[in-house]
Amino acid sequence: MAEPELVLKKLLEQRWPNSEHFFERAARDLTEPPGIGFRALFASVPRRLGQAAELSLEAAPELRAARPHCTLTDYVRLWLLSHALPRLASDQQPGWVLQLFEAGEMGEQVSILRVLPLLPDSARFVETGVQACRTNARDVFEAIVCENPFLVDHFPELNFNQAVMKAIFMEVSVRRIEQLERRITPELSRMAAGYASERRAAGRPVPEDAEYLANYGA
Amino acid sequence: MLFDPHIHMTSRTTDDYQAMADAGIRAIVEPAFWLGQPRTHLGSFEDYFLALLGWERFRAAQFGIRHLCTMGLNPKEANNSRLADGVMELLRLYVEKDGVVAVGEIGYDDVTPAEEKYFAAQIELAKDAGLPILIHTPHRDKKRGTERTLALVKESGIAPELTLIDHNNEETIASVLDSGCWAGHSIYPNTKMDEPRMVTIVQQYGGERILINSAADWGVSDPLKVPKTAQAMKVAGIDAETVDTICWKNPVNFFAQSGRFDVKEFGLDLSVDQRELFQGNSVLRGQSPRTDDK
Numbered sequence: 001m002a003e004p005e006l007v008l009k010k011l012l013e014q015r016w017p018n019s020e021h022f023f024e025r026a027a028r029d030l031t032e033p034p035g036i037g038f039r040a041l042f043a044s045v046p047r048r049l050g051q052a053a054e055l056s057l058e059a060a061p062e063l064r065a066a067r068p069h070c071t072l073t074d075y076v077r078l079w080l081l082s083h084a085l086p087r088l089a090s091d092q093q094p095g096w097v098l099q100l101f102e103a104g105e106m107g108e109q110v111s112i113l114r115v116l117p118l119l120p121d122s123a124r125f126v127e128t129g130v131q132a133c134r135t136n137a138r139d140v141f142e143a144i145v146c147e148n149p150f151l152v153d154h155f156p157e158l159n160f161n162q163a164v165m166k167a168i169f170m171e172v173s174v175r176r177i178e179q180l181e182r183r184i185t186p187e188l189s190r191m192a193a194g195y196a197s198e199r200r201a202a203g204r205p206v207p208e209d210a211e212y213l214a215n216y217g218a
Numbered sequence: 219m220l221f222d223p224h225i226h227m228t229s230r231t232t233d234d235y236q237a238m239a240d241a242g243i244r245a246i247v248e249p250a251f252w253l254g255q256p257r258t259h260l261g262s263f264e265d266y267f268l269a270l271l272g273w274e275r276f277r278a279a280q281f282g283i284r285h286l287c288t289m290g291l292n293p294k295e296a297n298n299s300r301l302a303d304g305v306m307e308l309l310r311l312y313v314e315k316d317g318v319v320a321v322g323e324i325g326y327d328d329v330t331p332a333e334e335k336y337f338a339a340q341i342e343l344a345k346d347a348g349l350p351i352l353i354h355t356p357h358r359d360k361k362r363g364t365e366r367t368l369a370l371v372k373e374s375g376i377a378p379e380l381t382l383i384d385h386n387n388e389e390t391i392a393s394v395l396d397s398g399c400w401a402g403h404s405i406y407p408n409t410k411m412d413e414p415r416m417v418t419i420v421q422q423y424g425g426e427r428i429l430i431n432s433a434a435d436w437g438v439s440d441p442l443k444v445p446k447t448a449q450a451m452k453v454a455g456i457d458a459e460t461v462d463t464i465c466w467k468n469p470v471n472f473f474a475q476s477g478r479f480d481v482k483e484f485g486l487d488l489s490v491d492q493r494e495l496f497q498g499n500s501v502l503r504g505q506s507p508r509t510d511d512k
Contacts, residue, residue: 158328191358201389202411
């Protein structure tokens, strides 16, 4: 078992003392390939955790991409994903994660997006991240765009720029995008300037984030 | 008489239909689009297309409103490579159905290669079916997206008079009108375009090839924006002929190019008989049915 997985297991054992039933059920539902039973278990995590579901945990340093807002629910789902993926051929894994994301309700989608950078060789899952940005649900959008290294590390330029512009539209501060400055390009500045111009022509206030991006490096 | 040429009634209530009818709306076009969240199965597209052609048309008629629709793969879901080709295959069938007056909404959203591929393919579909096209322009990077739209339309060879480019604003309308295409404007409570700005645009550009719509859907939107904007134009002193051109004649003439309805008959009041059923279903919930004298 890889080191991050051991750390994760230890973390769950410490924070979720009555988890035997869950792991018993997981042993049954982690079939090859994972089916409806697995999806049901994945969906039911917060209910099984009860009051601990929303507990934010200090992430272990071994889980480098984990962030302080990740909850116990997210970590349990990460554990499930980590154990399900090896039961699929590697070329099927990205498509399977995307399907799990699409078939998930918002809480499941949020968990998948938050732990995406913690999955092995996470760049493979970029399609899930990109599709997530097409959501209108703020929680889901924030899960991939805000305080998540996946965006800056793996999004192609076109999709990265669209995600940043969508953040402005959704009034999600672009300052919440990790290492944003690493990816600000003249093209992104041009898009932000275009939006600022459109807002002025409509007689509407220009969002501060649009000004910031438009003038970055100027 | 008023025409809302872009409204997503599957998301609206019978109260909306009643208010629209009371405000003078007699015809609508409901473009096929996305449902607020992505579909995960091809069959969901087909059932949606069938609902536009069936139940929704029946519901509208129950309030004296003529319901037409457009068929298309919307730009957002064009990015779903697992479903897009299947939807294109379905569209070959559904563009041939009665009451389908254009291919749409098509166009760009994120301006990805996949969006461009299906945008171009659907223009070809429209050309084959002899239908006009209804084009959505993107919210983000709008000006560039509209320029690319105009370039693609030109390259495709479809006639500009068969092309309606929607969701315009102050920065896009001049280039759209210059291209010979029709220019739609979505009047929204908070975004896109509002009534006073629309009045200013009409004062500057007149009424030729200009349309307005509510684009009302499942989000914050107002199905009465066409009557409200018509009123705002009148109050601002825009002549009644221009208002009628924008709010009735232009959408009728644009969609009549489909050859799928009779313009003369179209202006006649639709007789309402709420005793009618659709596949055994009624819009009524115990009320007395409204019936017009026939």
